[in-house]
Amino acid sequence: MSADITAETPAKGTSLQLGHILRRAEPIIISLIAMLAGLALFGLFLLAVGKSPITFYELVYKAGFGSAFSWQNTLSRAAPLLLSALCVALPARLGLVVIGGEGAIVLGGVAAGAAGMYLPGLPGAIGIAAMMIAAAIAGGAWIGAVGAMRHYRGVNETISSLLMAYIAIALMNHLVEGPLRDPASLNKPSTAPIEAAYRIGEMPFLGTHWGLGLGVLACIACWVLIDRTSWGFAARIAGGNTRAAEVQGLPVGRLVIGFTALGGALAGLAGMMEVAAVHGSANASLAAGYGYTGILIAFLARHNPLAIIPVALLLAGFEASSGLVQRRLDLPDATVLVLQGFVFITILLSETAYGRFKLFRPDEWRRK
Amino acid sequence: MTGADIGWWGVPLAILGGAIRVSTPFLFVSLGECLTERSGRINLGLEGTLVFGAMSGYAVAYETNSAWLGVLAAAIAGSMFGLFHGWICKLPRVNDIAIGIALMLFGMGLAFFFGKPYIQPVAPDLPAFEFGAWSSLPQMQAALKVNVLFLVGIVLAIAMAWMFRATRLGLTIRVVGDSTDSARALGINPDLVRLLATGAGGALAGVAGAYLSLYYPGSWNEGISSGQGLMAVALVIFARWNPINCFWAALMFGGAGALGPALQSVGVSQGYYLFYAAPYVLTLVVLVATSSGRGLLASAPGSLSITK
Numbered sequence: 001m002s003a004d005i006t007a008e009t010p011a012k013g014t015s016l017q018l019g020h021i022l023r024r025a026e027p028i029i030i031s032l033i034a035m036l037a038g039l040a041l042f043g044l045f046l047l048a049v050g051k052s053p054i055t056f057y058e059l060v061y062k063a064g065f066g067s068a069f070s071w072q073n074t075l076s077r078a079a080p081l082l083l084s085a086l087c088v089a090l091p092a093r094l095g096l097v098v099i100g101g102e103g104a105i106v107l108g109g110v111a112a113g114a115a116g117m118y119l120p121g122l123p124g125a126i127g128i129a130a131m132m133i134a135a136a137i138a139g140g141a142w143i144g145a146v147g148a149m150r151h152y153r154g155v156n157e158t159i160s161s162l163l164m165a166y167i168a169i170a171l172m173n174h175l176v177e178g179p180l181r182d183p184a185s186l187n188k189p190s191t192a193p194i195e196a197a198y199r200i201g202e203m204p205f206l207g208t209h210w211g212l213g214l215g216v217l218a219c220i221a222c223w224v225l226i227d228r229t230s231w232g233f234a235a236r237i238a239g240g241n242t243r244a245a246e247v248q249g250l251p252v253g254r255l256v257i258g259f260t261a262l263g264g265a266l267a268g269l270a271g272m273m274e275v276a277a278v279h280g281s282a283n284a285s286l287a288a289g290y291g292y293t294g295i296l297i298a299f300l301a302r303h304n305p306l307a308i309i310p311v312a313l314l315l316a317g318f319e320a321s322s323g324l325v326q327r328r329l330d331l332p333d334a335t336v337l338v339l340q341g342f343v344f345i346t347i348l349l350s351e352t353a354y355g356r357f358k359l360f361r362p363d364e365w366r367r368k
Numbered sequence: 369m370t371g372a373d374i375g376w377w378g379v380p381l382a383i384l385g386g387a388i389r390v391s392t393p394f395l396f397v398s399l400g401e402c403l404t405e406r407s408g409r410i411n412l413g414l415e416g417t418l419v420f421g422a423m424s425g426y427a428v429a430y431e432t433n434s435a436w437l438g439v440l441a442a443a444i445a446g447s448m449f450g451l452f453h454g455w456i457c458k459l460p461r462v463n464d465i466a467i468g469i470a471l472m473l474f475g476m477g478l479a480f481f482f483g484k485p486y487i488q489p490v491a492p493d494l495p496a497f498e499f500g501a502w503s504s505l506p507q508m509q510a511a512l513k514v515n516v517l518f519l520v521g522i523v524l525a526i527a528m529a530w531m532f533r534a535t536r537l538g539l540t541i542r543v544v545g546d547s548t549d550s551a552r553a554l555g556i557n558p559d560l561v562r563l564l565a566t567g568a569g570g571a572l573a574g575v576a577g578a579y580l581s582l583y584y585p586g587s588w589n590e591g592i593s594s595g596q597g598l599m600a601v602a603l604v605i606f607a608r609w610n611p612i613n614c615f616w617a618a619l620m621f622g623g624a625g626a627l628g629p630a631l632q633s634v635g636v637s638q639g640y641y642l643f644y645a646a647p648y649v650l651t652l653v654v655l656v657a658t659s660s661g662r663g664l665l666a667s668a669p670g671s672l673s674i675t676k
Binding site (some may be wrong): 053084097099148153155156158159160162163164166167170171173174177178292295296299330332333335336337338339340341342344345348349351352354 | 412456458460461462463465466467469470471473474475476477478479480481482590594595598599601602605639640641642644645648649652653655656659
C-alpha cells in the first residue's frame with residue numbers, strides 16, 4: 001500500500017484542512033480496499049472451481065456498465081436497491097440492525113396493487129399518489145412495528161424484522177392467491193393489472209423508470225435528515241448511548257419508531273415502483289431478494305445515505321450482468337450470492353482496520 | 369387409505385407426528401445456538417450453516433450412498449462455518465450480529481452454488497423407528513415414525529444440561545459467557561472457549577440441515593429451509609438458555625409448523641398460506657411475551673451482545 005509510505009513522511013506544517021480530508025478519507029479508502037479484497041477473493045474462488053476470473057469481470061463490465069443498454073438494465077435494478085438500503089441505513093443511525101426490508105417491499109407492492117385495484121378511474125397523478133401512500137403506510141407500519149417491539153418490549157430487532165419478512169411473504173401469497181387474486185391470472189397468481197394511467201413512466205434520457213429518481217432523491221433527503229437536522233442529530237446521540245439520550249430528555253421511543261417506520265415506508269415505495277413501473281401487478285416476483293442485497297449495500301456504504309448511491313449502482317450492475325455471465329461461463333445462478341457473501345465478509349472484517357493507520361490521523365504524525 | 373375414517377381426529381395426530389418430524393432441526397440448531405450463546409457469543413448465521421449442512425449432507429450421502437456419512441459431512445461443514453464465525457468475531461471492533469448476517473447469506477449462496485447438480489438425484493434416507501406398528505391406523509403409524517436423530521437430540525439435550533450443571537467444561541463455558549474478565553482472572557482463554565463453542569454449535573446446525581435433506585422433507589432444493597436456523601435463535605431466548613427447555617420449545621415450534629399441512633390433510637385449504645406463517649407468528653409472539661422492557665433478561669449470559 002502506497003498509503004503507508006506517505007504516512008512515514010514527516011508532517012510538518014500539516015494544515016487543519018489536510019487532517020480533515022484525511023480523516024474523511026479513512027472510511028472511503030478502507031472500504032474500497034476491503035471491497036477490492038472481496039472481489040479478489042471471489043476471483044480466487046472462481047479459479048478454484050475452474051473458471052476464469054478475468055473473463056468473469058470482463059463480462060460483468062460488458063453486461064453491467066459497457067453499453068447504453070446495459071446501463072439501462074443496471075439503473076432500473078438500482079431503483080429498489082437504493083430504497084431498500086435506506087431501510088437498513090436509517091435504523092442503523094440508532095444502532096439498530098434491521099434486516100427485514102424484503103417484507104416491507106413485498107407488502108408495499110401488494111398495498112399498491114390493491115390501491116390500484118380498488119380506486120379505478122382516477123386521474124393518473126392522483127391514482128399514483130394513492131398507490132404511493134398505500135405502499136408507504138404498509139411498509140412503514142410493518143418495519144415501524146419492529147421498532148415499537150424493540151422500544152417497548154426490548155425484542156431484538158434483527159430477529160423480529162426477519163421473522164416479519166417471512167410473515168409478509170406468507171401474507172402476500174395469501175392475498176394474491178385469495179382475496180386480491182385476479183381470476184384472469186392463471187399460471188402466476190397476481191392482483192389485477194393496474195390501469196395504464198397509473199403506470200410509472202420512464203425518466204428522460206436515462207431509459208429507466210422514475211423509481212431511480214425517487215431512490216436518489218430519497219438518499220439525498222435522508223442524508224439531509226441525518227446530517228443536517230436536529231432529528232438526525234438526536235438519532236445519532238440515541239444510537240451512541242440510549243441512556244444518555246433519555247437523560248437528556250430526547251424522545252428515544254419516537255425516534256426509534258419514526259426512523260424504523262420511515263425506512264419501512266421507503267422500502268414499501270420500492271415495492272410500489274416494482275408494481276407500477278416493472279411488473280404491472282403485485283405477485284410473487286416482488287420477493288426478488290432486493291431487501292437482502294440492500295443490507296449489503298447499507299453496510300458497504302457504512303450507513304451513509306449519499307454513499308449508498310454509488311454502491312447501489314455497483315451492485316445493481318453485478319445483478320444486471322448475472323444472467324449473461326452465468327450463461328457464458330456456465331455458472332449457477334447463486335454465483336452473485338457467493339460474490340456478495342465474499343464482499344460482505346471482507347467489508348465487515350475491515351472494521352478491525354480502523355484507527356490502525358497513522359496516515360489518517362495527522363496530529364499523531366509528529367509523535368514517533 | 370382410511371384417511372377420512374377418523375375425521376378431525378387426524379388433525380391432532382398429524383400435529384403430533386408433525387411436531388416430532390419438524391422439531392428435530394429446531395432442536396439441533398437451538399442446542400447449537402444455546403451452547404454458543406452460553407459462551408457469550410451470538411451466531412445469527414446458523415440459517416446459512418443449516419442450508420449448507422443440508423446441501424453437503426445430501427451430496428455426500430448421494431456420492432457415498434451412506435446417509436450417516438452425509439450427517440458427518442454436514443457436521444464437519446457446519447463446524448467450519450462456526451469456527452470461521454468464531455475466528456472473525458475474535459478480532460477487535462467486529463460486530464458479531466453483522467457477521468452472522470453476512471455468513472447467513474454467504475452460507476446460502478455457497479450451498480446453492482455447489483448444490484445445483486444435486487437437486488435431481490436421490491440420496492439414501494436416514495433410518496427411522498416404527499413406534500406406531502402396534503396400531504392399525506395409518507395415521508398413528510405415520511405420527512409415531514420417529515427418526516433416530518430425534519432420539520439423539522433428546523439425549524444430547526439432557527447431556528448438555530448435565531454438562532452445564534455438573535462438569536468443569538460446562539462451568540468454564542458459563543464463566544466465559546457471564547464475564548470475560550472473571551474468565552481471564554481464572555486463567556481461562558475466553559476467545560478460545562468461544563471459538564470452540566461456536567464451532568460445536570455450527571456442527572449441530574449442520575446436522576440439523578442434514579436431517580432436513582436426508583429425512584424430512586428428504587430431498588435437497590433451494591427452498592429446503594424456511595428459517596429454522598433463525599427461529600432457533602429466538603427459541604433459545606424463549607428457552608432461557610436451558611437445553612431441556614430447548615427441547616420442549618422445539619416440539620412446540622414443530623407442532624406449529626405442522627399445523628398447516630395437518631389442516632390441509634383433512635381438507636381445510638382456506639388460508640393455507642396463513643397457517644404456513646404460524647411458526648413465525650408464534651416465534652414473534654413468544655419473543656414479545658418473553659422479552660422485557662428493560663432489555664436485560666435475568667438468566668441471560670452476561671456478555672451476550674443481544675441482550676444489551
